[in-house]
Amino acid sequence: MTDFSRRDLARGAALTALSYSRILGANDRVRMGYIGLGNRGAQVHDAFLEFGDAETVAICDLRDDYLDLATKKSRATPKRYADYRALIGDNNIDAVMIATPDHWHAIMMIDACNAGKDVYVEKPLSLTVFEGRKMVEAAERTKRVVQVGTQRRSSKMIAEAVDYARSGELGQVTVARCYDIQNEWPNGIGNLPDENPPTDEMWDRWLGPAPKIPYNRNRAFYKFRWFYNYSGGQLTNFGVHLVDTLRRCLQLESPRKVTAIGGHWVIKDNREIPDTLEVMWEYDGPTLITFTQINGNAAPGNLQGAEMELRGTKGTMYIHENRWEVVPERFTDKLKPANTPLDRTLGRAYSSTKKTATTTIGGKGSAYADIEHARNFLDCVKSRAKCNADILTGHISTSATLIGNIAHKTETMLKWDAKAERFTNNQAANRLLHYPYRAPYKLG
Numbered sequence: 001m002t003d004f005s006r007r008d009l010a011r012g013a014a015l016t017a018l019s020y021s022r023i024l025g026a027n028d029r030v031r032m033g034y035i036g037l038g039n040r041g042a043q044v045h046d047a048f049l050e051f052g053d054a055e056t057v058a059i060c061d062l063r064d065d066y067l068d069l070a071t072k073k074s075r076a077t078p079k080r081y082a083d084y085r086a087l088i089g090d091n092n093i094d095a096v097m098i099a100t101p102d103h104w105h106a107i108m109m110i111d112a113c114n115a116g117k118d119v120y121v122e123k124p125l126s127l128t129v130f131e132g133r134k135m136v137e138a139a140e141r142t143k144r145v146v147q148v149g150t151q152r153r154s155s156k157m158i159a160e161a162v163d164y165a166r167s168g169e170l171g172q173v174t175v176a177r178c179y180d181i182q183n184e185w186p187n188g189i190g191n192l193p194d195e196n197p198p199t200d201e202m203w204d205r206w207l208g209p210a211p212k213i214p215y216n217r218n219r220a221f222y223k224f225r226w227f228y229n230y231s232g233g234q235l236t237n238f239g240v241h242l243v244d245t246l247r248r249c250l251q252l253e254s255p256r257k258v259t260a261i262g263g264h265w266v267i268k269d270n271r272e273i274p275d276t277l278e279v280m281w282e283y284d285g286p287t288l289i290t291f292t293q294i295n296g297n298a299a300p301g302n303l304q305g306a307e308m309e310l311r312g313t314k315g316t317m318y319i320h321e322n323r324w325e326v327v328p329e330r331f332t333d334k335l336k337p338a339n340t341p342l343d344r345t346l347g348r349a350y351s352s353t354k355k356t357a358t359t360t361i362g363g364k365g366s367a368y369a370d371i372e373h374a375r376n377f378l379d380c381v382k383s384r385a386k387c388n389a390d391i392l393t394g395h396i397s398t399s400a401t402l403i404g405n406i407a408h409k410t411e412t413m414l415k416w417d418a419k420a421e422r423f424t425n426n427q428a429a430n431r432l433l434h435y436p437y438r439a440p441y442k443l444g
């Protein structure tokens with residue numbers, strides 16, 4: 001299909017579908033279309049299937065086995081589409097779920113908005129900062145309800161941790177850290193050779209706007225997250241959940257500076273992303289947020305083994321996948337004059353002999369609130385309220401991680417003008433805020 005006819009289809013669909021957009025009441029069923037039913041799409045589909053008011057009307061994927069499985073799970077037989085554009089043009093659909101690889105999110109989401117569909121789109125929101133901004137604009141222009149797949153935003157346990165972090169009990173938080181640690185040594189995802197794709201058409205559709213290159217099983221299904229043309233690596237894949245939660249705890253918007261170092265140093269595979277990476281953002285606060293990726297060693301990132309920590313002058317909050325806890329600082333003596341030699345009596349929650357400190361405050365639950373996140377989307381589709389992980393929130397958090405990758409690639413400390421969404425001290429970095437799409441792909 002030519003570029004013109006492709007856009008024509010999206011625009012035509014927008015005109016008809018917007019006029020068909022239904023006003024849904026509390027008891028109505030939301031007719032859902034699913035695009036991408038692989039690893040994550042299947043999980044999100046399962047979450048929606050928990051609710052009788054979510055109807056699986058249509059499904060789209062490049063793999064028949066995934067479509068067969070989704071059909072089997074659905075209450076009624078959904079319509080199958082090979083081409084996502086036909087699915088979003090279907091007037092029997094109210095909302096679309098997108099769980100394709102990251103390089104497809106922007107095109108599909110904007111086309112869906114133009115066709116009058118509300119959208120649940122997986123995180124990270126986009127592959128580039130430019131795409132994310134265009135997605136925000138599309139949602140606003142078409143007045144669509146959008147949920148981004150950062151499901152921690154719908155977790156009761158995380159909400160409690162956020163309330164505590166905002167209460168002031170931690171004192172001034174100057175450093176907040178998050179971690180993605182696992183030992184993938186020695187072979188990681190391996191070194192598979194290029195080969196013939198299952199079909200040329202399938203591979204062409206999978207690549208979409210990304211450069212045309214030979215098929216490789218390491219680049220395609222699931223493993224795309226180790227390659228920059230389709231993903232921002234673990235920093236955007238996993239890091240976006242954590243950076244999003246930390247900035248929510250600390251009520252921070254966008255960073256003013258970012259830098260990153262690391263590389264592909266230890267794992268012998270054909271990944272492009274680093275296996276060792278440290279990213280640092282400076283936020284107004286002032287607060288330093290860091291993301292640590294270690295793939296050559298699995299020891300916990302902190303003494304409590306949590307995936308996030310917030311270090312305040314009065315205590316440290318640790319947030320795990322299933323609980324949060326606070327370890328207060330221990331003030332064992334009054335502040336002594338500054339010239340007191342080797343004053344070691346202040347604020348010792350930990351010492352060399354006491355490795356863990358007593359937890360006094362905390363809560364249990366799950367960060368993986370897939371079902372609650374789906375419920376929130378269905379409710380918002382009906383009420384037209386803003387979702388827990390609304391599009392702008394998703395864009396701000398995704399952008400922080402994307403600019404971390406740009407700092408790493410340019411080997412610099414970048415100053416970020418969040419309003420203009422540009423770097424103020426590096427033109428080469430600004431050129432990495434987007435990339436040229438392969439023809440005929442364009443943002444609708």
Ligand SMILES: NC(=O)c1ccc[n+]([C@@H]2O[C@H](COP(=O)([O-])OP(=O)(O)OC[C@H]3O[C@@H](n4cnc5c(N)ncnc54)[C@H](O)[C@@H]3O)[C@@H](O)[C@H]2O)c1
Binds near residue numbers: 205220223
């Ligand atoms: N929220 C979370 O916790 C979470 C967890 C995992 C993945 N994700 C996100 O979900 C997305 C998908 O990741 P995944 O692990 O499921 O990958 P995956 O490779 O398992 O699934 C992606 C699916 O998209 C399909 N697809 C690709 N191009 C398509 C096209 N043009 N038309 C129709 N279908 C197409 C593929 O056939 C595949 O089945 C990613 O953006 C990822 O970051 C989110």
